[in-house]
Amino acid sequence: MIVEPKVKGFICTTAHPKGCEKNVERQIEYVKKMGSFNGAKKVLVIGASTGYGLASRITAAFGMGAATIGVSFEKEATGKRTATPGYYNNKAFDKMAGENGLYSKTINGDAFSKSVKDEVIDIIKSDLDKVDMVVYSLAAPRRTTQDGETYTSALKTVGEAFTQKNWNLRDNTIGEATISVADDNEILSTIKVMGGEDWKDWISALVSADVIEDNAVTIAYSYIGPKLTYPIYHEGTIGKAKAHVAKTAEEITKEYDDKGIKAYVSVNKALVTQASAAIPVVPLYLSILYKVMKEKNIHEGCIEQMYRLFHDKVYEGESVMIENDGMIHVDDLEMRQDVQDEVMDTWEKIGSDNLMNLADTEGYWMDFYNMFGFKLDDVDYAEDVEV
Numbered sequence: 001m002i003v004e005p006k007v008k009g010f011i012c013t014t015a016h017p018k019g020c021e022k023n024v025e026r027q028i029e030y031v032k033k034m035g036s037f038n039g040a041k042k043v044l045v046i047g048a049s050t051g052y053g054l055a056s057r058i059t060a061a062f063g064m065g066a067a068t069i070g071v072s073f074e075k076e077a078t079g080k081r082t083a084t085p086g087y088y089n090n091k092a093f094d095k096m097a098g099e100n101g102l103y104s105k106t107i108n109g110d111a112f113s114k115s116v117k118d119e120v121i122d123i124i125k126s127d128l129d130k131v132d133m134v135v136y137s138l139a140a141p142r143r144t145t146q147d148g149e150t151y152t153s154a155l156k157t158v159g160e161a162f163t164q165k166n167w168n169l170r171d172n173t174i175g176e177a178t179i180s181v182a183d184d185n186e187i188l189s190t191i192k193v194m195g196g197e198d199w200k201d202w203i204s205a206l207v208s209a210d211v212i213e214d215n216a217v218t219i220a221y222s223y224i225g226p227k228l229t230y231p232i233y234h235e236g237t238i239g240k241a242k243a244h245v246a247k248t249a250e251e252i253t254k255e256y257d258d259k260g261i262k263a264y265v266s267v268n269k270a271l272v273t274q275a276s277a278a279i280p281v282v283p284l285y286l287s288i289l290y291k292v293m294k295e296k297n298i299h300e301g302c303i304e305q306m307y308r309l310f311h312d313k314v315y316e317g318e319s320v321m322i323e324n325d326g327m328i329h330v331d332d333l334e335m336r337q338d339v340q341d342e343v344m345d346t347w348e349k350i351g352s353d354n355l356m357n358l359a360d361t362e363g364y365w366m367d368f369y370n371m372f373g374f375k376l377d378d379v380d381y382a383e384d385v386e387v
């Protein structure tokens, strides 16, 4: 069938198989161009199908030559409905890994469940013996725990409501968005879903099954960002969950000290992904940030970030590069003073009348469409494709 984008606000309900394949190919080409390096050899990526997890998997495989196991939760195509982009990305990744002689296995299922953890452990036992790196890159709306309780995460503030400028993606106007205050239950639920508990469960399960190497490295991703977005992010419900992730990193490292397992948090740059596009206020910040960083020639996408993380910060130096707050930072360019000064200056001035000039709305939408496999060069969108 002919697949076209169907966009509703911050979500696109279709995905193009060939476009998604192109996206994966582009990222592989980038890593190949940057060159191979020594690092982990057997890598498990949880949340491997899109965004930072996919870029991590590509860097592990095509940069470090690692065998990879990827876990993600994607939907297959049914009838006239296309599959989700991550589904096509996984297919493309497995195909290209195979063509390049790289081991890859992809599990589609709920990473929070015990059954998926058991399945992954069985695969490691039979195919790889042990893994030496675990990337935890989940961004999920809800989680059902072992006892059958389901928690739903909330994107809300903690303390008081927050009103800020907001880009209305439906009609390209600048208005205001008010983000309401979370109650205790919503804070707790967000920590349950996006905090570090499940990350630790994974490491404990891998250790108990003896399928993780001594001195293995595990990394989870976080975001801090500018003061402007603190109420909705860093100090909001999601920020509380991220604080829990940071605390969990310390706990994992301490608990498995005898095995030398080290858990790190990497603070990454703000980028358009399915997870970030859903947060109010953030898309406007992103499109201004894109403009400023592109003008300064320091803009990066997921793959540039993950290559820099693995190559520069984790594996190439004498030791892992941790900043004063105990975390790895690849948000350094985003947070540079001159970048933030310009972003804030623009933020003050921006309105519906000058939005197109002051922000990189085109770049934002390009990333958005590309994420679903649309608007990529070298893809014939008039062609009938198998979904």
Ligand code: NAI
Pocket: 046, 047, 048, 049, 050, 051, 052, 053, 071, 072, 073, 074, 086, 109, 110, 111, 112, 136, 137, 138, 139, 140, 141, 221, 222, 223, 267, 268, 269, 270, 271, 272, 273, 274, 275, 276
């Ligand atoms: P994404 O939405 O592109 O990827 C989420 C991944 O999680 C997908 O592979 C999806 O299939 C998987 N997933 C979701 N629920 C699952 C489940 N129940 N079982 C198995 N897999 C499941 O998100 P993105 O943006 O790449 O986020 C990954 C991490 O990076 C998150 O921790 C996020 O907070 C963090 N991060 C994101 C930034 C951004 O600007 N996008 C900035 C800094 C950190």
